[in-house]
Amino acid sequence: MCLTNTFDTISTLAVEKSIRKKVYPHNKLNSYRLPCRTLLCSIFLLIIFVILNSLLWSEIQEFELVFASPTEVEQIRTFQDWNCGINSTVNSNYFIKEIRIPEKCSVPIAIGYDEKDNKVWLVGTRNGTLLEYDPDANNFSSYKIPNWYSRELPAGTSWSWALKFDKTYNNIWFTDEKLDSLWKFNKTNRQFEQYIVPYKSESYSTSYPISLAFPDENNVYFVGIRSLSLWHGSLDGMKSGTSKGIEEIPIPLSDSFKGIPDYEVGLGSLAIDHGNQNIWITALAFDKKGLLVKYNIPDKKFSLYELPDTIKSPTGISIDKDGNLWITDHATSSFYKISPPSNSSMINMNEVEHFVTAPLSSRIIGIKHDDLSNNTVNLYQSSLPYWIKSTEEDNIFTNEHVGNKIAKYSPHNDTLTEYWIPSQNILYSVCSPQSSTNICGYSNALQFDIQYNTTDNTINKDARIWFSEQSENKIGYVDLGKKIPINIVVNPSFLNLKNGVNDTVKLNMNVLVNLSLLQQELEYNNTEDKNMSLKPIWSTSFSPNGNLSGFSATFTPNLLNMEYNQSNIDSKQTYANVKVELKINHKINPGNYNLIVGIESKDFSILKKVKIKVSE
Known part of the structure; x- marks a missing residue:
């Protein structure tokens, strides 16, 4: 495929x-x-x-x-x-709810949750509108951005990828591609201010600002795709309508991408390590080479770190509470945990842990998730994890652009949970819109933000993941307050393999079903037969897209049907067992790898990590 x-x-x-x-x-x-x-x-x-x-x-x-x-x-x-969501319907499943944007063809991307006022803010990139959504009242308010490149033109958008709140939480900041600007919106007086990036280039008309962050109450740092610089704004010195108060800090990348044309090199995003006063930036030549950049704010010095050759498109970046870096490789199905680098300019594989998403759901190409009739389809294609964020609870979230999922990885129990977005656009698929009656494609969930748990009992304040659907004219959220009805236990959790010695490896996966939670999900979905189909799945970090390079696998059984009926209505849980047999087909490069194995249902996937060490 x-x-x-x-x-x-x-x-x-x-x-x-x-x-x-x-x-x-x-x-x-x-x-x-x-x-x-x-x-x-x-x-x-x-x-x-x-x-x-x-x-x-x-x-x-x-x-x-x-x-x-x-x-x-x-x-x-x-x-x-392709872009306006004219024929897109508002869909939902047990975990995800979608909300239509009342503005026609808004093309939403940047989105942020306002924890101070319990509101969701987003930017409509076609018409230049800042939109405010009130979850309690279930309504939108809109604010016209004073200047927007594409508003009066018969063509175009100005892509806005980042929307952030400064430390006061009274001001909303967002990026503007075509006018090469940062915008600030004051929630109190409802006034906009525009700050123009003083970028000069003979090749490009814009630095394409894409990512911004605030280290404190007085400063903002941001990067653009094309400028190859870190930009600093002094909030007290910035003046609306001008570039005053903004300084360029060139990144010394000249020797880092030798042999690659300059126009292929750009920046992905940034994240701030507040404890160490460092700014981390991803730099890349797409699908060719990746680099990490560290800027120490007090010393005003850069450090560059070469990434392993397998990480070619680092894009999203986040920092967890222990100082570990998490990055996505947006050309693949991979994301990575990187321990705080040593003084060396080269990050070695001992400092990197490689994770992969589940394989693509067959629904992307119009085949039901539990239809096993066509087992020759290769689903180990790029799911494209885009941006990545960590929480205070040490969970890691990413949006799988082509995978059509919001994923959560929990390091404390080695569990990957993926939530299926219930909208699909057939134009973004291999299916023919003219001849196919299948539901295919993905919804272009290009950006997301996290709503944390709160301590009070205010309505609608459970933990949620808010996301935008660029081509569907909708936003949506994952309700993290709803628990997955399935838990899995995989034994063993560590495999020590030697090339030429281990021909076959066996795993055992116990699938535990909470019948009360299963009942709630089935009733929400109006499933008359009270049956949930579960398909065993797996991916490995042997390759960037998770395919079983060097392995073949069989599951027994290869499909589970978990029922809620009169015979088990008084039970709290039921379980099933899946036997996994792995056959080693050829030599595997020595090293440490991760296998993730689990099950896919209609609304979610849940997988566990198994560590693998391969030696000669």
């Missing part, structure tokens, strides 16, 4: 060229599409970027189409299908 076959790159680029000449004949925007495609995302998102920023769009009012050719009208319709 190859999802990229869905997209006709050549024809899309031809559309971009013809429309750009009409709409932006003298603008620098014509010159920077390639770096965007190279740096921001994999091929799955690249074509979306081209369409978002190149195809004509309007509200399809008659007067706007009078002067449009038939080809341009078709392009407008295509843009709406």
